[in-house]
Amino acid sequence: MPPFRLTRRSALALGGGLAAGLAAPFAAPRLQAQAARTAAMQLSWLHSVQFGGSYIALDRGYWAAEGLEVVLQPGGPNAPVEPPVVSGQALVGISAADYTAAAVEQGAPFRILAVAMQKNPFAIASLPANPVNTPADLAGKRIGMALANTPVLQALCSLNGVDVTAVEVVPTQYDAAPLLAGQVDCLLCWATDLPVAMAMQGVEAVTMLMADHGYAVHSQTYIATDASIAERRAELVALLKGEVRGWTDYKADPAAAAALTVRMFPDAGLDLPTQELQADRQVPLMFSDLTDANGFGWFTEETVAANIETLALLGRKVTPELWDRSLLEEAHG
Amino acid sequence: MRGALEAMTRGAGPALASTLGLLLLWQALAMATAGAWILASPLAVLDWAAERAGLLTRATAVTLGAAAQGFLWGNLAAMLLALVSVLVPRSERVLSALSLLAFCLPLVATGPILRVLYGPGTGPQVTLAALACCYTTHVALLVGLRAAPPGWLDLIRSYGRGRVTALLQVRAMAALPYLAAGLQIAAPAAILGAMVGEFTGAERGLGVLILRTLRGLDVAGTWAIGGIAAAAAIAAHAAVGALARRVTRAPPPVILAVAPPRPGRGPLARLAGAAGLILLVLALWWAAMEAAGLPAFFAKRPGDVWAYLATGPAAGLHRAQLLGALGQTLAIALPGYLAGLALGVGIAAALVLAPRVAGVAMPLAIALRSIPILATAPLIVLALGRGAAGGIAIVAAMIFFPTLVACLQGMRQTPAAVTDIFDSYGAPRLTRLIHAQAPAMLPAFFASARMAVPAAILAATTAEWLATGRGLGALMATVASTSDYGMLWSATALIASVAMLAWAGLARIERAVLARAAPEQLS
Numbered sequence: 001m002p003p004f005r006l007t008r009r010s011a012l013a014l015g016g017g018l019a020a021g022l023a024a025p026f027a028a029p030r031l032q033a034q035a036a037r038t039a040a041m042q043l044s045w046l047h048s049v050q051f052g053g054s055y056i057a058l059d060r061g062y063w064a065a066e067g068l069e070v071v072l073q074p075g076g077p078n079a080p081v082e083p084p085v086v087s088g089q090a091l092v093g094i095s096a097a098d099y100t101a102a103a104v105e106q107g108a109p110f111r112i113l114a115v116a117m118q119k120n121p122f123a124i125a126s127l128p129a130n131p132v133n134t135p136a137d138l139a140g141k142r143i144g145m146a147l148a149n150t151p152v153l154q155a156l157c158s159l160n161g162v163d164v165t166a167v168e169v170v171p172t173q174y175d176a177a178p179l180l181a182g183q184v185d186c187l188l189c190w191a192t193d194l195p196v197a198m199a200m201q202g203v204e205a206v207t208m209l210m211a212d213h214g215y216a217v218h219s220q221t222y223i224a225t226d227a228s229i230a231e232r233r234a235e236l237v238a239l240l241k242g243e244v245r246g247w248t249d250y251k252a253d254p255a256a257a258a259a260l261t262v263r264m265f266p267d268a269g270l271d272l273p274t275q276e277l278q279a280d281r282q283v284p285l286m287f288s289d290l291t292d293a294n295g296f297g298w299f300t301e302e303t304v305a306a307n308i309e310t311l312a313l314l315g316r317k318v319t320p321e322l323w324d325r326s327l328l329e330e331a332h333g
Numbered sequence: 334m335r336g337a338l339e340a341m342t343r344g345a346g347p348a349l350a351s352t353l354g355l356l357l358l359w360q361a362l363a364m365a366t367a368g369a370w371i372l373a374s375p376l377a378v379l380d381w382a383a384e385r386a387g388l389l390t391r392a393t394a395v396t397l398g399a400a401a402q403g404f405l406w407g408n409l410a411a412m413l414l415a416l417v418s419v420l421v422p423r424s425e426r427v428l429s430a431l432s433l434l435a436f437c438l439p440l441v442a443t444g445p446i447l448r449v450l451y452g453p454g455t456g457p458q459v460t461l462a463a464l465a466c467c468y469t470t471h472v473a474l475l476v477g478l479r480a481a482p483p484g485w486l487d488l489i490r491s492y493g494r495g496r497v498t499a500l501l502q503v504r505a506m507a508a509l510p511y512l513a514a515g516l517q518i519a520a521p522a523a524i525l526g527a528m529v530g531e532f533t534g535a536e537r538g539l540g541v542l543i544l545r546t547l548r549g550l551d552v553a554g555t556w557a558i559g560g561i562a563a564a565a566a567i568a569a570h571a572a573v574g575a576l577a578r579r580v581t582r583a584p585p586p587v588i589l590a591v592a593p594p595r596p597g598r599g600p601l602a603r604l605a606g607a608a609g610l611i612l613l614v615l616a617l618w619w620a621a622m623e624a625a626g627l628p629a630f631f632a633k634r635p636g637d638v639w640a641y642l643a644t645g646p647a648a649g650l651h652r653a654q655l656l657g658a659l660g661q662t663l664a665i666a667l668p669g670y671l672a673g674l675a676l677g678v679g680i681a682a683a684l685v686l687a688p689r690v691a692g693v694a695m696p697l698a699i700a701l702r703s704i705p706i707l708a709t710a711p712l713i714v715l716a717l718g719r720g721a722a723g724g725i726a727i728v729a730a731m732i733f734f735p736t737l738v739a740c741l742q743g744m745r746q747t748p749a750a751v752t753d754i755f756d757s758y759g760a761p762r763l764t765r766l767i768h769a770q771a772p773a774m775l776p777a778f779f780a781s782a783r784m785a786v787p788a789a790i791l792a793a794t795t796a797e798w799l800a801t802g803r804g805l806g807a808l809m810a811t812v813a814s815t816s817d818y819g820m821l822w823s824a825t826a827l828i829a830s831v832a833m834l835a836w837a838g839l840a841r842i843e844r845a846v847l848a849r850a851a852p853e854q855l856s
Contacts, residue, residue, distance in 0.1 A: 078444030079534030171802025
């Protein structure tokens, strides 16, 4: 693939062609970040304490100490992580093993360099009066979810011998309201967002973490292209070093990370109590005996093998070569 | 200045009454849906906003700033396109087609490209706001530039002057009311476009905040943001209306024209024209992506789509999947389209028949158009469910507004000489509506019917994504999350093709009707 270079002229041509000159007058494209030691990291969602360790790395100068300037680009519903990483606009993207596997199947040359969420955050949230405590409880329930996640539900059911046709899928927005309003009996969501929102409204939901029932998919993974690994290895290692230090600090004091997040992004509409609760709830997903022994972001042949098995249930055929731990080893080194 | 002030105070009474009515309706609805976590009462919303005045002010400034820039560029582009179409009539078909196609592009396909091109900042928001304005203003202006008595144009010609003089002296004046309607349609669209543009990874703005409140069960916050968007759109609508009233002094003239002879294009020539247009669009599509150096991973070229649907492995499967989804989408889009048109015409007629009673309708209509459907869809789903009825209602709610504004403006174009006759006979309002205002409205109605074609298809995909979980909308949401950009661009091309076909079909109907009702539009 030719390297992605964007010039003012080419952007003008695009505006002139595609939109009959619409985009041209205000085309002010950013040149690819190629100045020495500047790297963009494409986050998978809006700014929040979900990326608290990265904010600590930025705030405490952990990347500056490596001579690296890192730009953290927020995501959003129409901001997939893969395109900026493929195009080279971002050096690293925060993805998940299932998304990465799908992109690789479509020809993206990605590797997974590190794993922030050891346990996948997907969960089934329900109300105490009609709880889903185990996958078997799903039978006969109405589940609210994005239809795009149907393979996830199917994988959970087949891992636990539950007949997926016995679950009624209701396509909903990513919102806890349908559960509270009784339109559905449970939700497929992240353990760290909709249940936190309900808790902040005084409703303590029952949260069944899918990772506790065999669903092994690395989440919040750091991805980069083969070309970047070959050509910008030092920057990648420096970036991972900062992440490791930032997230190690995060584990020591999640509340400080929440406070920093709120302070750093005053326009993001974050409130401190919500961020604190979310910060606490993602700790057990990110840190385990494995990371205690080897450090943040670690993975092993065993966890990779478990991932390959679950990914197969999701219809994704991948090999262990999708994962490359060598840069993380250098970062920890 | 003083005139504007007088106009404002004159309009203050009904405006106050309609605002009050709207608030009462809102309060009643909030009480009726309590416990569903989808609508907060006006007081709760006000309370929420007051606590976060600083945050909201900053977010509003960012989003409205992007919306204003997009409004400016989008409408300037529309004016340019319309002017060229009138000065070089042969270019009209091509320019209209390109303007329609730019409007058809779904955000799931364009979002990543815009963000990669612009990087951080408001580039994508401004572009999407501009794209949301350009097509509708372009269509409205084309009608307006032709809404002049042929005798006036003959007069210009008899003085030996050409198209430029005709444009400046006659057409531009005739187009002003239509331009005003176009801008009124564009204002809420630009605000919504800027908000949705923030979904491509913006740092701040109302769109960012509404994502936060929607996920955070923050119902008061969601409606505070929706309320700000609606208030800004209502203000923009009113400002454009006031400006238009100041600029247009002359009453609408009587336009008596005869239909020009049908252009003698045989079926072969028409086929060649269509083929040329398709080739041009494909060439532009390819050239734009190549020139920008966009990776084929997420920016699929025409050749990639052809391989995906025709020659590649599993092409048959892909086609079947796509066509099946299209059928489901059309089953919502078509009834939604008709319902939206009917709703627009109906409210416009109601406003003409009973301007005072229906005073609440216009602000409510603008609010429905400018509050993101993410916030309003749950209300519709609650009332009508997630089946076809809910989907159709979402489509109608998303598209009726341009029809309402255009038809209302069209009815106002009823020649004064004609309404005078009805008045002098003391004819009832309904008679006047049916025999004078409805025929005068037809060019504007057809313009809005053309505006609504691509809007209805896009609205149907949104409804499918938010409520029904079927069709092209659900398919695009799914493949976007699995990097299946081959399917995503195939769906985009299909949507564009269907919109073009529907548009061409509509043009034939329009021609037949306007040949009797408004022949000057066919010149």
